[in-house]
Amino acid sequence: MDLSLETRQEDGYTIIEVGGEIDVYTAPKLRDKITELVGNGDYNLVIDMEKVDFLDSTGLGVLVGGLKKVRAHDGSMRLICNQERLLKIFRITGLAKVFAIHGSQADALAER
Amino acid sequence: MLSGGARTTTGISVTIVRDPALVRTVRLVAAAVARRGSRDEEFVEEVRLAVGEACALLVGADASLAGVADPVEVSMRLEDRLRVVVRSGGTVPAEDEPTSDIDGIEPWALLRGLISDFSVQRDVDGTALSMSWPLR
Numbered sequence: 098m099d100l101s102l103e104t105r106q107e108d109g110y111t112i113i114e115v116g117g118e119i120d121v122y123t124a125p126k127l128r129d130k131i132t133e134l135v136g137n138g139d140y141n142l143v144i145d146m147e148k149v150d151f152l153d154s155t156g157l158g159v160l161v162g163g164l165k166k167v168r169a170h171d172g173s174m175r176l177i178c179n180q181e182r183l184l185k186i187f188r189i190t191g192l193a194k195v196f197a198i199h200g201s202q203a204d205a206l207a208e209r
Numbered sequence: 210m211l212s213g214g215a216r217t218t219t220g221i222s223v224t225i226v227r228d229p230a231l232v233r234t235v236r237l238v239a240a241a242v243a244r245r246g247s248r249d250e251e252f253v254e255e256v257r258l259a260v261g262e263a264c265a266l267l268v269g270a271d272a273s274l275a276g277v278a279d280p281v282e283v284s285m286r287l288e289d290r291l292r293v294v295v296r297s298g299g300t301v302p303a304e305d306e307p308t309s310d311i312d313g314i315e316p317w318a319l320l321r322g323l324i325s326d327f328s329v330q331r332d333v334d335g336t337a338l339s340m341s342w343p344l345r
Contacts, residue, residue, distance in 0.1 A: 189322030
């Protein structure tokens with residue numbers, strides 16, 4: 098399965114709904130999308146990973162890179178993820194403490 | 210199904226060119242082999258992730274591997290344990306580049322966190338990542 102990316106604006110945030118597999122092959126597409134959004138002045142991002150089937154360290158690297166980009170503009174990046182197999186990857190790598198990870202879009206957007 | 214009774218050895222080798230698009234194919238094969246050894250889907254997912262991760266490292270988005278033409282070989286054997294070796298020419302750096310996206314994160318953190326039996330051998334022929342799991 099390839100990577101799908103859909104973006105929309107809501108409540109002052111840019112939500113990127115990601116689907117499929119984020120790996121060494123597809124991660125550059127996500128990186129390019131984040132770079133494009135930040136370049137357009139969208140500094141508050143929500144990455145919805147509910148439909149992500151697979152995530153490897155390349156994908157993690159893109160997320161960390163994105164976090165750095167938005168923070169450079171005093172922005173934020175929140176993740177939506179409630180799949181245990183993905184959460185495990187964030188825990189193993191210590192990134193669960195780096196990212197704000199929410200269980201739903203409502204939770205992610207509710208936090209101010 | 211190999212659980213219980215007489216256990217036969219399954220050995221599969223896959224060789225791919227250094228193309229990131231093919232890593233997914235290796236993951237699918239790894240998951241299929243893991244499923245022959247266990248019905249535990251958590252185990253299968255762990256093997257899929259680890260083998261894909263090792264393969265991705267050697268396929269290399271890494272600049273140090275640019276120009277390395279050797280293919281990446283993945284051999285999987287299902288014996289008393291599931292044993293996997295991912296091997297290729299070129300040397301993968303043991304430390305992350307400071308300018309990398311994953312600045313500050315140990316590049317092997319995921320593999321070492323996933324697998325208790327994991328080792329890296331580097332020699333003149335290249336790099337081999339070996340890993341094994343007890344069958345659940």
